[in-house]
Amino acid sequence: xxxxxxxxxxxxxxxxxxxxxxxxxxxxxxxxxxxxxxxxxxxxxxxxxxxxxxxxxxxxxxxxxxxxxxxxxxxxxxxxxxxxxxxxxxxxxxxxxxxxxxxxxxxxxxxxxxxxxxxxxxxxxxxxxxxxxxxxxxxxxxxxxxxxxxxxxxxxxxxxxxxxxxxxxxxxxxxxxxxxxxxxxxxxxxxxxxxxxxxxxxxxxxxxxxxxxxxxxxxxxxxxxxxxxxxxxxxxxxxxxxxxxxxxxxxxxxxxxxxxxxxxxxxxxxxxxxxxxxxxxxxx
Numbered sequence: 001x002x003x004x005x006x007x008x009x010x011x012x013x014x015x016x017x018x019x020x021x022x023x024x025x026x027x028x029x030x031x032x033x034x035x036x037x038x039x040x041x042x043x044x045x046x047x048x049x050x051x052x053x054x055x056x057x058x059x060x061x062x063x064x065x066x067x068x069x070x071x072x073x074x075x076x077x078x079x080x081x082x083x084x085x086x087x088x089x090x091x092x093x094x095x096x097x098x099x100x101x102x103x104x105x106x107x108x109x110x111x112x113x114x115x116x117x118x119x120x121x122x123x124x125x126x127x128x129x130x131x132x133x134x135x136x137x138x139x140x141x142x143x144x145x146x147x148x149x150x151x152x153x154x155x156x157x158x159x160x161x162x163x164x165x166x167x168x169x170x171x172x173x174x175x176x177x178x179x180x181x182x183x184x185x186x187x188x189x190x191x192x193x194x195x196x197x198x199x200x201x202x203x204x205x206x207x208x209x210x211x212x213x214x215x216x217x218x219x220x221x222x223x224x225x226x227x228x229x230x231x232x233x234x235x236x237x238x239x240x241x242x243x244x245x246x247x248x249x250x251x252x253x254x255x256x257x258x259x260x261x262x263x264x265x266x267x268x269x270x271x272x273x274x275x276x277x278x279x280x281x282x283x284x
Contacts (some may be wrong), residue, residue, distance in 0.1 A: 035088045039080055040167050046077050047152055051114055055138050078103055088163045102159050109155045116188055120147050123189040127211050142176035143192030153182035184218075186210075187240070194246075201235035203253060210238055213246040213265075221252035221270055239275060 053070055086099035124137040124144055131137055137144055149172040153165035165182035173179045177196035180186075184200045187208035192198060194214035200206075204218045220234040233253035242257055244250070245265040250257060257263065258275030266281040273279055 034091060035084055035163055035167070037167055040084055040164055041171050043077055043081050043084065044149060044152075044168055044171060046073055048148065049073055050077065050110060051117060051148060051152075052138055055135075074107070078107060081106070084164060085161055088161065092162050094162070102156075102161055105159055106152075106155055106161075113151050113155065116151060117144075117148055119188040120144060120190050123191040123209065123211070127191045128193060141195075142178065143195040146172045146176045146178035146180060146195065147186075147190060147192065150180040150182065150184070150186070154184070154186075157182040184235075197247075203233045204235040205237040207238060207240035207242065207259070209241045210244075211242075212244040215247035216244050217249040217251070219249065219251050221255075236269075 050070065050073060082099050082103040085102050086096040089096040089099055121134050121137055121144065124141060125131050125134050128137075131141075146169075149168050153168040156168070157165040169180055169182050178192060178198045180198075180200045181202040181204070183202035184204040184206070186200075186204075186206045187210065189209045190206065191211045192213075193211065197215040198212060199217045199219055201219050206218075218236055218238065235253060236250045236255040236257060238244070238250070238257045239259035239261065241260045242263070243261075244257075244263040245267075247265055248263045248267040248269070250263065250267075250269045252270050254272070255270060256272040257269070258273055258277065260276045261273050262278045263269065263273075264278070264280035267279050268281070269279060
């Protein structure tokens with residue numbers, strides 16, 4: 001390397017280092033007190049083992065050692081989740097004294113989450129003639145993977161845990177292409193077929209026995225208001241027994257899709273639809 005090149009490297013290094021010296025958000029480098037994304041992802045993967053012990057657990061364990069192994073996994077999750085909840089509470093200037101209660105309240109939801117996921121697995125099997133069995137759905141369907149992480153993140157969201165629920169669902173988003181905000185409310189027997197490109201916004205409400213296909217957006221009609229829209233109903237309400245086919249967009253907080261509605265592919269909906277209706281994209 002030539003001397004001039006070395007000098008240029010020094011200049012670039014110093015220029016970048018000097019850019020860290022102001023108080024912009026991107027310069028917040030309090031590493032020790034920030035939530036650890038890697039640790040949260042590790043908790044998510046261990047929680048999947050707890051949800052589906054026969055599918056995600058290490059195969060080296062025999063059935064008679066499974067309970068002992070799961071006990072250790074559960075205690076490990078409690079320890080590390082409590083630590084991360086405490087960190088995010090302090091990071092946002094909140095009292096972290098409730099972190100242990102939040103952790104245990106969440107872990108107490110696990111049996112109920114598993115009961116709901118059983119309905120989602122059933123919906124996947126009943127709704128997809130290509131499914132060879134329920135094992136295949138649990139082991140290979142990206143929709144169920146995203147739903148499983150969403151259902152855990154949603155419980156943490158309801159408990160008032162900041163940041164962690166979004167990190168969890170964005171991790172699932174990166175793995176599957178399915179973007180479900182942890183604040184969305186989704187009923188039982190929910191099935192996502194194929195899944196890539198699906199977006200479900202924060203204030204979306206979805207009933208029971210709903211099936212949606214790839215590319216569907218349940219979104220806001222407009223986000224120009226920015227933070228002034230925070231806390232307001234911005235996303236649609238979907239009734240029971242609704243099917244939404246690929247690339248349909250249903251937008252707006254006042255938009256209600258009634259029970260037993262079928263929404264065709266590529267439909268663009270910003271007004272409510274009466275129950276029992278069939279909606280299709282306008283033919284060109």
